[in-house]
Amino acid sequence: MEDVLSVPPLFSGKFAYFFDLDGTLADIKPHPDEVTIPDDVLARLSLLAELNDGALALISGRSITELEQLSQPYHFPLAGVHGAERRDINGHTHRISLPDNIRLPLEKALRQELAALDGVELEVKGMAFALHYRQGPQHESTLYELAKNVVARYPELAMQPGKCVIELKPAGINKGEAIAEFLRSAPFAGKTPVFLGDDLTDEHGFVVVNKLGGISIKVGAGATQAKWRLARVQDVYQWLESITDHQQQKEKALTNRRDGYESLSRSI
Numbered sequence: 001m002e003d004v005l006s007v008p009p010l011f012s013g014k015f016a017y018f019f020d021l022d023g024t025l026a027d028i029k030p031h032p033d034e035v036t037i038p039d040d041v042l043a044r045l046s047l048l049a050e051l052n053d054g055a056l057a058l059i060s061g062r063s064i065t066e067l068e069q070l071s072q073p074y075h076f077p078l079a080g081v082h083g084a085e086r087r088d089i090n091g092h093t094h095r096i097s098l099p100d101n102i103r104l105p106l107e108k109a110l111r112q113e114l115a116a117l118d119g120v121e122l123e124v125k126g127m128a129f130a131l132h133y134r135q136g137p138q139h140e141s142t143l144y145e146l147a148k149n150v151v152a153r154y155p156e157l158a159m160q161p162g163k164c165v166i167e168l169k170p171a172g173i174n175k176g177e178a179i180a181e182f183l184r185s186a187p188f189a190g191k192t193p194v195f196l197g198d199d200l201t202d203e204h205g206f207v208v209v210n211k212l213g214g215i216s217i218k219v220g221a222g223a224t225q226a227k228w229r230l231a232r233v234q235d236v237y238q239w240l241e242s243i244t245d246h247q248q249q250k251e252k253a254l255t256n257r258r259d260g261y262e263s264l265s266r267s268i
Contacts, residue, residue, distance in 0.1 A: 008217050008228040010243055012250040015215075016055040016191035017048060018179050018205065021062060021070065023198035024219045027233050028163065030134060032062070032123075037070055044240045046074050051247045053187040054089055059175050061160075061167060061201055063125055064093065082160065082201060083178030084127045084170055089187055096170050097127045102154055106168075113146055128169035137164065162199050176204030183212070196236060197226075 022028050025045075026035045049056035057077040058067050064080035064087055071078075078087045085095045097103075107124055110131070114120050119136020120143065122129065131143050147159045147166045158171040179195060182188045193214035195205045206216040206225040218226035219236055230236050 006229055008215060008230065008239060010246040011215070012247065014052050014055070014191050016183060016188040016193045017052060018057050018059050018182070018193060018195040018209075019045070020175075020195075020197035020199065020202050020205075020219075021058055021060040021067065023163065024196050024202075024233065024236055025058075026070075032066075032132075035070070038237075041237055041240065042071060042074055044237075044244050045071075045076070047244050048240065048247070049076065051244065051251060052191070055187040055191050057182055057188075059083070059178050059195075059197075059205065061130065061162065061165075077182065079175070079178035079182070081125050081128045082167070082169055082173055082175055083181070084125075084173045086178060086181060088182075088185065095127065096173060098156070098170060102156060103127075106150065106154065110146075110150075117142065128167055131166045131168075132164065133166075134164035160201055162201050167201075174204035175202055176206075176208035179205050179208050196230070 019025055021037070022032070022035060025041060026037050029035050045056060057079060058071060059079040060067055061082050062080055064078050064085050067078045067080055077089050079085070085093065087093045106129070110122055110129055114122050114131065117136060117139045119133065120139050121132040121135070123132060131147065133139050133143055143166050147168060150168055151157050151159050156171055157168050158173070160167040160169055160174070175197070179193060183191075183193060193209045193212055194217070195202070195209045195214065196217045196219060197205055198219035203225050206218070209216045210225060210227065215228065216226040217228045217230060218224040219230050220232065230239055
């Protein structure tokens with residue numbers, strides 16, 4: 001979408017919030033282990049979840065285990081590996097896995113192929129593989145060819161490019177499907193979705209949210225299907241603070257108005 005509005009709106013009512021992590025809730029670092037979410041941002045996310053009946057989830061290419069560690073001490077619904085694993089509001093985990101006859105030989109083959117590529121790191125996620133090349137950008141074209149060959153050999157897999165990473169994951173798995181799955185059950189069902197993301201992997205989510213009349217927000221530069229844009233992670237923090245303050249004020253006004261009606265009814 002070429003004509004993207006610059007500032008997302010502030011809105012009232014109950015919404016279902018979905019946040020990507022790297023590049024959205026936290027700045028991208030040279031190594032994924034260096035990433036953290038500030039404590040005050042986590043507290044704001046918890047408050048936003050409370051204001052919307054718990055309808056807030058983190059959706060990432062990271063595993064659920066990593067997401068849980070990064071969001072402690074809070075216990076949000078999570079979708080990891082682009083939705084290949086998902087933990088709902090009740091703590092129930094749903095996983096899509098690769099059979100051993102695909103996963104084991106593919107891991108061995110990838111390790112052999114990447115051994116000669118300096119700065120490239122293989123991340124094994126159980127049901128997916130991530131080829132990280134932030135420290136070896138000169139190998140980008142080689143990795144794309146490798147990933148294309150893998151997908152041609154294993155039609156059960158799909159290639160998902162990202163920022164300095166190429167992922168090989170089960171076909172049909174993406175963040176849009178993860179959002180749609182959350183919206184089929186409480187506390188997300190019936191609420192208008194809001195999704196913030198920064199990467200190519202988030203575009204599937206923007207498409208789903210747009211179809212549902214929701215609010216899609218791209219973080220950073222680049223062509224996107226999102227309807228709104230925030231320039232950087234710090235702007236996400238500022239918007240998060242503004243939206244929670246706005247919803248708190250609306251909730252307080254509604255409570256005061258309701259209390260006033262009840263007081264008037266008793267006096268009558």
